Amino acid sequence: MPPVSGDLATSIQQAWSGLLDLVSKVVSPDWGALVALIPLAVAPLVGLLLLALLGRWVIFGLLRPRAKVRRVEGARAMERDADGRPAPPVGAPFSLRTGLVYPFGTARTDDGEDLAVICPMCRVERPAQIQTCGNCGLVLTVRRGIEIARPAGPPPGGAAIA
Ligand SMILES: [Zn+2]
Numbered sequence: 497m498p499p500v501s502g503d504l505a506t507s508i509q510q511a512w513s514g515l516l517d518l519v520s521k522v523v524s525p526d527w528g529a530l531v532a533l534i535p536l537a538v539a540p541l542v543g544l545l546l547l548a549l550l551g552r553w554v555i556f557g558l559l560r561p562r563a564k565v566r567r568v569e570g571a572r573a574m575e576r577d578a579d580g581r582p583a584p585p586v587g588a589p590f591s592l593r594t595g596l597v598y599p600f601g602t603a604r605t606d607d608g609e610d611l612a613v614i615c616p617m618c619r620v621e622r623p624a625q626i627q628t629c630g631n632c633g634l635v636l637t638v639r640r641g642i643e644i645a646r647p648a649g650p651p652p653g654g655a656a657i658a
Contacts, residue, residue, distance in 0.1 A: 587616040589624035
């Protein structure tokens with residue numbers, strides 16, 4: 497009785513070598529093509545990366561306080577003092593002409609007039625599109641409607657700790 501296992505092993509080996517042969521025939525010519533395709537494969541990745549960076553800039557641009565505001569929403573009437581004169585708010589963009597107080601981040605009225613803002617620290621008026629107070633240096637950063645006021649320079653005690 498011939499060893500079946502030996503025949504089986506031989507046939508598996510033959511099949512395997514045949515398979516390897518086939519694979520090498522199929523795969524080998526493709527390597528050159530694949531190598532040639534690498535720049536083509538990398539190009540979309542680079543494109544995606546650039547797109548992602550560009551997208552970040554676009555999003556950043558959208559979140560930044562816009563210098564040009566086509567439509568002003570959420571504007572409210574300015575408060576008036578005891579004599580009925582408009583009392584400009586502190587730290588919020590306003591226009592004496594329209595008598596309105598505009599949301600944070602607004603620099604112009606819908607018809608293009610530059611808004612003014614009063615510095616919360618020194619009460620000096622300046623154009624709303626300028627973030628840094630020219631008088632005291634207070635930076636009024638506006639992001640997503642949240643008012644963040646911070647003084648220029650290091651925090652007190654920061655230099656001593658470092
Ligand atoms: Zn100031």
